[in-house]
Structure formats: C-alpha cells, structure tokens
Amino acid sequence: MPVHYVSADAVRDAEHAAGDLLVNGTLMARASAGAAHAVSVHLSRTGGCYGRRVGLVIGAGDNGGDALYAGAILARRGVSCSAVLLAPDKAHAGGLAAFRRSGGRVVAELPSDLDVVIDGVVGIGGHGPLRPNAAAVFGALVPSDAGGPTVVAVDLPSGVDADTGEVHEPSVHADITVTFGVRRHAHLLAAPRCGRVELIDIGIATPEVDPSLLALTDTEVASLWPLPGPDDDKYTQGVVGVIAGSAKYPGAAILASGAAVAATSGMTRYVGTAAADVVGQWPEVVAAPSIEDAGRVQAWVVGPGMGVDDDALHRLRQILATDLPVLVDADGLTLLARHPDLATDRGAPTLLTPHAGEFARLAGAEVGADRLAAVRELATQWGVTVLLKGRITLIADPDGGVLGNDAGSSWAATAGAGDVLSGIAGALLAAGLTPQLAGAAAARVHAQAAELASRGAPIGASNLLAAVRPTIRELLS
Incomplete structure (x- = not known):
C-alpha cells in the first residue's frame, strides 16, 4: 500500500467519526502514550530514561494537552520534566494537572543540558510563524547536531502549515515528529523540517480523500x-x-x-x-x-x-x-x-x-x-x-x-x-x-x-x- 497523506480537515473528520473515543479522551490518551513511548525509545537508545532531562514547550489547546500527558508519563518513569507554559491561562487543564501530579515542574524558562525538548505549541490548526515567546524559547536551543537536545514535535513542528507544508520563519526544526492515525500533507511536503516521522495508531480510520497525496514505497x-x-x-x-x-x-x-x-x-x-x-x-x-x-x-x-x-x-x-x-x-x-x-x-x-x-x-x-x-x-x-x-x-x-x-x-x-x-x-x-x-x-x-x-x-x-x-x-x- 502507498503511504497516504491527508489534509487537516480530513484528520478532524476522522477524529470526530471516532465518536466517544474523542469525547471521552481516549484518543488523547493514546496519542500522549504514543508520544511518550517515542521519547522513551529515543532516550533508551542514548543511555536510558531514568534521570534524563526533558523540556516541554506548551501552547494552548489539545496539542499542548497531548504533550503534557506525555510529560506526565515520562515523569512517572523517572524522567525529570520541566514545562514552559506559553499561555498559562489556556493550557490544557487535565494535562497540566496530570503533569504536576506526576512530578513535572512548570518553569519560566527551560533548563540547560536537556536531552529532549517536546514541541507542544500548536498542532494542525496552527497558522503562520511562531509567536515571539515561543520563538525565543526555541531560538535559545543549541541545534541537536551541535550537541543540543533532540527536538520532538507533537503532530507537526510548530510554524509549519499542515496542508501546504509551508515553513514559516521562525518555526520549529524537529528531529522527530510523532503523529497520530494518519500522516498529514506537511509530513511529506515539509519533510526536512519534520525529521523522522513516527506514526502512532490511535484507532481512527484512515480518511479516504480525493484527490489524494500518496507516496510509493x-x-x-x-x-x-x-x-x-x-x-x-x-x-x-x-x-x-x-x-x-x-x-x-x-x-x-x-x-x-x-x-x-x-x-x-x-x-x-x-x-x-x-x-x-x-x-x-x-x-x-x-x-x-x-x-x-x-x-x-x-x-x-x-x-x-x-x-x-x-x-x-x-x-x-x-x-x-x-x-x-x-x-x-x-x-x-x-x-x-x-x-x-x-x-x-x-x-x-x-x-x-x-x-x-x-x-x-x-x-x-x-x-x-x-x-x-x-x-x-x-x-x-x-x-x-x-x-x-x-x-x-x-x-x-x-x-x-x-x-x-x-x-x-x-x-x-x-x-x-x-x-x-x-x-x-x-x-x-x-x-x-x-x-x-x-x-x-x-x-x-x-x-x-x-x-x-x-x-x-x-x-x-x-x-x-x-x-x-x-x-x-x-x-x-
């Protein structure tokens, strides 16, 4: 089967078609578990999870919620997790509560010597470049190929358009992108910004869209x-x-x-x-x-x-x-x-x-x-x-x-x-x-x-x- 890439609207339709799985939080739980697993696997390949340091950059809405729940899972595995809330009043309430209960810390700025930074700023609904506060956080990071932390994007690197793949500046340059259910257009169109794309099955049907964007294996x-x-x-x-x-x-x-x-x-x-x-x-x-x-x-x-x-x-x-x-x-x-x-x-x-x-x-x-x-x-x-x-x-x-x-x-x-x-x-x-x-x-x-x-x-x-x-x-x- 060819690799299938779909629009943001098609992803939303597929999530809503899941019915109770969306409403009762099951899809978010599966997504956050998948994101945490991807980070854990990366850490395990480079020295293990316990005692490692992960930073989270959190925006408003469900994308930030996915990242916070993932951070809670990592914290329970002995990872030191620190989160910068770009919009504290709009952070996902359930995700933030779970993150804090698990020992995650909310900080004003990311610590140094992080192993991984999770981009949970915006998801498929994002448009345009990073806002100044987010740009400042990511702009301060040393690139991974120069010894800095590995950047893991949740769903999409923030600042990249989900449908067109347009890379706005400033935007996040991810080493790994963890996405859910089906790949988005940008995972192909902006592949250099997405890094390695890991697809997590969260139980939604692959949308059938016409015309399609496909890639042959x-x-x-x-x-x-x-x-x-x-x-x-x-x-x-x-x-x-x-x-x-x-x-x-x-x-x-x-x-x-x-x-x-x-x-x-x-x-x-x-x-x-x-x-x-x-x-x-x-x-x-x-x-x-x-x-x-x-x-x-x-x-x-x-x-x-x-x-x-x-x-x-x-x-x-x-x-x-x-x-x-x-x-x-x-x-x-x-x-x-x-x-x-x-x-x-x-x-x-x-x-x-x-x-x-x-x-x-x-x-x-x-x-x-x-x-x-x-x-x-x-x-x-x-x-x-x-x-x-x-x-x-x-x-x-x-x-x-x-x-x-x-x-x-x-x-x-x-x-x-x-x-x-x-x-x-x-x-x-x-x-x-x-x-x-x-x-x-x-x-x-x-x-x-x-x-x-x-x-x-x-x-x-x-x-x-x-x-x-x-x-x-x-x-x-």
Missing part, C-alpha cells in the same frame, strides 16, 4: 519496474527515443540516453547531432539523423539541451503530434511555455518535468508556498501529468491525484541530474507505465542513486548515472 516501485519475461524481446520491453543535446553541447544527450539504457533492457534510440558522442559512450544506442529515420519508438524524451530555435520547435511539434507517450523537459518546456497548445491539445500521455523556474514559465506564475495546489492546478489546466522537481518531487495527473517522493537529501541538485531523471522516466514510459507512475518510480530511483553515489560527498550527474543500475538492482533484490 520501495516495494511498490520494485513491483512496477519492467523486467524481461521469458518471451520478451527488445521491442516488447519498450523502445524509447531521445531527442537531446547537440554536437556542440552533447552532455544532455549522453546523460539522458545513458539513463534510458540503464533503466530498462529494451532499446534506446537517439535522434540529434550528438549521435557520435552518444554512441561513442553508449554503443548499444541506435542513432538516427532525423525523426523520420528513427524507426519504431514507443515513447519519446524530448528537450534536454536541444536548444530553443526554430529547428528545435519543429522537432517538438513533430513529436507531440504523434500518439505516443512523450516526456518534455528543459528546452522543450521553454518552447512549450511559448506554445502551450502543443501539449494541451494532445490526447496521448504527456509528462512535463519542470523545475521551479520552468514551472513558473509554464504556469505564468511562481510556484509559491503551496506547491501541492500549484502542481495540481497546472496538471488539470493543461490536461497533462506534471512532475515538479525538488527535494520533495510532486507528480500530479490531470485528475488531481498526486504522488510525492522525498529524496531525503539534495545530493541530486547538480547540473545534468534532470537529464538523468528524464532518461529513466522516458524508458519507463516506453515500457508501458503511466506518466504518473513512470515519474514517481523514476524519481525514487533517481534520489536513491544520488544517495548511493554521494555517500556524503558532492557528486556530478555522471556519478549519479553510474549509480542508477546498482540502485535498481538493490531495489529489486
């Missing part, structure tokens, strides 16, 4: 990957055509063609003036001087490094006039921004793969803080699948459904990496995957290949490409 990506069967040949496995680069600038052609070769066992054809360089690097690629001479192709990749002159526009028109799946990237997107009818009038599967700047040219506006809404809107308006690149890649289909992928790092943010992604996704299109699944599976492998190639050091696109096949092998093992 490694197991699902592996199940989608095209592998040769006993009766397959190079044609039945998918033939991808690549139009990229030039004799003067062959790099994009080499990278995109090489990625297509690495991704599947079918055939890669190349059309363009960089043929000698491409075949010199990848002798299995079949090169042709023109589209008419290319032969049988089942999907096209067009755009990386091909230029934006009249000849490039003519080739883009030719490809988009076919009834084949087409991936458009880079220079092809610049041309599409000037001639959107070439894509919007298509009936065949179309995948656009813009970065933020290219997206702005296509949409006529910046992506903005709500990347999820922006990518959905462009996909729906143009009637195509749109893959918006970034640390968090979003792939929206024309019906509004979105698949997301958290790369886990930004090692792939290097020149030419997009050409590699195009080649992988194009090969998957040729093998028969839908544009959305091709884009999501390619993004997953692309991110993991960057991580494998890097191992903590900067990489170039050639390093990333070299790691594509080992990444696929590991995924399938």
Whole structure:
C-alpha cells in the first residue's frame, strides 16, 4: 500500500467519526502514550530514561494537552520534566494537572543540558510563524547536531502549515515528529523540517480523500519496474527515443540516453547531432539523423539541451503530434511555455518535468508556498501529468491525484541530474507505465542513486548515472 497523506480537515473528520473515543479522551490518551513511548525509545537508545532531562514547550489547546500527558508519563518513569507554559491561562487543564501530579515542574524558562525538548505549541490548526515567546524559547536551543537536545514535535513542528507544508520563519526544526492515525500533507511536503516521522495508531480510520497525496514505497516501485519475461524481446520491453543535446553541447544527450539504457533492457534510440558522442559512450544506442529515420519508438524524451530555435520547435511539434507517450523537459518546456497548445491539445500521455523556474514559465506564475495546489492546478489546466522537481518531487495527473517522493537529501541538485531523471522516466514510459507512475518510480530511483553515489560527498550527474543500475538492482533484490 502507498503511504497516504491527508489534509487537516480530513484528520478532524476522522477524529470526530471516532465518536466517544474523542469525547471521552481516549484518543488523547493514546496519542500522549504514543508520544511518550517515542521519547522513551529515543532516550533508551542514548543511555536510558531514568534521570534524563526533558523540556516541554506548551501552547494552548489539545496539542499542548497531548504533550503534557506525555510529560506526565515520562515523569512517572523517572524522567525529570520541566514545562514552559506559553499561555498559562489556556493550557490544557487535565494535562497540566496530570503533569504536576506526576512530578513535572512548570518553569519560566527551560533548563540547560536537556536531552529532549517536546514541541507542544500548536498542532494542525496552527497558522503562520511562531509567536515571539515561543520563538525565543526555541531560538535559545543549541541545534541537536551541535550537541543540543533532540527536538520532538507533537503532530507537526510548530510554524509549519499542515496542508501546504509551508515553513514559516521562525518555526520549529524537529528531529522527530510523532503523529497520530494518519500522516498529514506537511509530513511529506515539509519533510526536512519534520525529521523522522513516527506514526502512532490511535484507532481512527484512515480518511479516504480525493484527490489524494500518496507516496510509493520501495516495494511498490520494485513491483512496477519492467523486467524481461521469458518471451520478451527488445521491442516488447519498450523502445524509447531521445531527442537531446547537440554536437556542440552533447552532455544532455549522453546523460539522458545513458539513463534510458540503464533503466530498462529494451532499446534506446537517439535522434540529434550528438549521435557520435552518444554512441561513442553508449554503443548499444541506435542513432538516427532525423525523426523520420528513427524507426519504431514507443515513447519519446524530448528537450534536454536541444536548444530553443526554430529547428528545435519543429522537432517538438513533430513529436507531440504523434500518439505516443512523450516526456518534455528543459528546452522543450521553454518552447512549450511559448506554445502551450502543443501539449494541451494532445490526447496521448504527456509528462512535463519542470523545475521551479520552468514551472513558473509554464504556469505564468511562481510556484509559491503551496506547491501541492500549484502542481495540481497546472496538471488539470493543461490536461497533462506534471512532475515538479525538488527535494520533495510532486507528480500530479490531470485528475488531481498526486504522488510525492522525498529524496531525503539534495545530493541530486547538480547540473545534468534532470537529464538523468528524464532518461529513466522516458524508458519507463516506453515500457508501458503511466506518466504518473513512470515519474514517481523514476524519481525514487533517481534520489536513491544520488544517495548511493554521494555517500556524503558532492557528486556530478555522471556519478549519479553510474549509480542508477546498482540502485535498481538493490531495489529489486
């Protein structure tokens, strides 16, 4: 099953659907127990619970209540717990009473030498940045990677919008986020701020929302990957055509063609003036001087490094006039921004793969803080699948459904990496995957290949490409 992310309203609906479990406090008790357990496990891994020091930053409402009840549980386990109440008159009464009964202390400021700080300021109902008193508390903390306390957020890091993932400043930067029942949009969209997300089952049903925000697991990506069967040949496995680069600038052609070769066992054809360089690097690629001479192709990749002159526009028109799946990237997107009818009038599967700047040219506006809404809107308006690149890649289909992928790092943010992604996704299109699944599976492998190639050091696109096949092998093992 894919990982499911839902809106704040969907979470509220699911909690209210739980009926008595919400009214009688059972959901809060389960949530606080889960949060306490997550903190206890972390402390146990780093020296045990007894005598350790935990600070709580408490706002008004139920999020603060969850944190206070969690603090009460930790205090009963021998943890020294101190809480700063940002709004003393609005603190959750039951949680505060339980915290005090268990030996927790209310303080004016957090002690030094804390092992963990729990963020219980605001939950999914929060909007905007931290208020000054909360910002002062978190601003005084030494970051965990510099020897400071581990920050554990309850539900969401405060200052992060639950639905859009917008990270306001100032906001909390969590090392661990403990959430309940189902993941929120922000757990994917703002993954770098959430740290490791731990999901606690509190007995609410997973909301069914449409359109959905989902993320494929490694197991699902592996199940989608095209592998040769006993009766397959190079044609039945998918033939991808690549139009990229030039004799003067062959790099994009080499990278995109090489990625297509690495991704599947079918055939890669190349059309363009960089043929000698491409075949010199990848002798299995079949090169042709023109589209008419290319032969049988089942999907096209067009755009990386091909230029934006009249000849490039003519080739883009030719490809988009076919009834084949087409991936458009880079220079092809610049041309599409000037001639959107070439894509919007298509009936065949179309995948656009813009970065933020290219997206702005296509949409006529910046992506903005709500990347999820922006990518959905462009996909729906143009009637195509749109893959918006970034640390968090979003792939929206024309019906509004979105698949997301958290790369886990930004090692792939290097020149030419997009050409590699195009080649992988194009090969998957040729093998028969839908544009959305091709884009999501390619993004997953692309991110993991960057991580494998890097191992903590900067990489170039050639390093990333070299790691594509080992990444696929590991995924399938």
